[in-house]
Amino acid sequence: MIKILLLSSLFMFSACTHVSPYDKEDLASTKMLNPANPQESAFESHVFPIREGSFGATSGFSGGCGCK
Amino acid sequence: MKINTKLISLLLLTQLSLFGVEVGDTTKAFTLPLLSQEKSFDSKSVDNSVYLLNIWAQWCKGCKAEMPLFDNVAKKYAKDGFKIIAVNIDSKEKKASKFVRKLESKLGHKSNIIFVYDKKKSLPKYYDAKVIPISLLIKNGKIEKVFMGSFSDEKELSQEIERLLK
Numbered sequence: 104m105i106k107i108l109l110l111s112s113l114f115m116f117s118a119c120t121h122v123s124p125y126d127k128e129d130l131a132s133t134k135m136l137n138p139a140n141p142q143e144s145a146f147e148s149h150v151f152p153i154r155e156g157s158f159g160a161t162s163g164f165s166g167g168c169g170c171k
Numbered sequence: 172m173k174i175n176t177k178l179i180s181l182l183l184l185t186q187l188s189l190f191g192v193e194v195g196d197t198t199k200a201f202t203l204p205l206l207s208q209e210k211s212f213d214s215k216s217v218d219n220s221v222y223l224l225n226i227w228a229q230w231c232k233g234c235k236a237e238m239p240l241f242d243n244v245a246k247k248y249a250k251d252g253f254k255i256i257a258v259n260i261d262s263k264e265k266k267a268s269k270f271v272r273k274l275e276s277k278l279g280h281k282s283n284i285i286f287v288y289d290k291k292k293s294l295p296k297y298y299d300a301k302v303i304p305i306s307l308l309i310k311n312g313k314i315e316k317v318f319m320g321s322f323s324d325e326k327e328l329s330q331e332i333e334r335l336l337k
Binding site for chain 2: 107123124125126127128131132
């Protein structure tokens with residue numbers, strides 16, 4: 104029983120916490136991206152969805168037409 | 172070590188809340204200030220009608236992208252008493268107001284959407300919003316449809332509104 108309680112405490116007192124989508128204002132900030140080379144990163148995020156024919160799950164947002 | 176799987180599953184479930192707002196849930200009554208206005212909006216005024224409650228933020232690109240669509244839909248069904256209430260949850264009201272001004276200048280008219288400001292995020296907390304944006308289609312105080320994410324076209328939304336307006 105003690106082992107179970109110890110194991111469960113790992114989940115309860117974990118340093119990781121769930122952030123609700125409506126609390127992600129700071130996380131959504133572009134400052135949080137902190138790329139090594141901002142210009143190259145902006146170019147890559149523009150080109151990647153066009154080259155791969157897909158977009159989403161990144162900060163990129165366009166209609167896939169390459170004209171954003 | 173013998174592990175009690177049932178107990179561990181229960182403990183895990185208490186840590187994770189898997190379900191958010193669902194069809195059939197009742198709505199929360201609210202009074203919130205209108206965005207960049209001194210007046211406030213009371214949900215009682217739409218209690219007996221069909222309306223869309225949209226939760227959005229200025230930092231969410233998808234939320235902003237669907238606003239012209241909402242404006243169009245709100246205008247289209249205004250004669251039937253349909254309303255769109257967009258609840259902003261930004262930490263700074265100024266940012267949202269700036270976006271609305273920009274939107275209205277782009278549209279070339281005053282928006283048909285009712286913008287309210289929820290600084291304390293009471294509505295997304297109450298509805299346990301799992302995504303932003305989230306839109307709830309409501310009739311007579313009951314949730315009839317939950318739309319997660321942003322709309323790419325108004326077809327699905329229009330169909331649901333027409334179904335509820337009948």
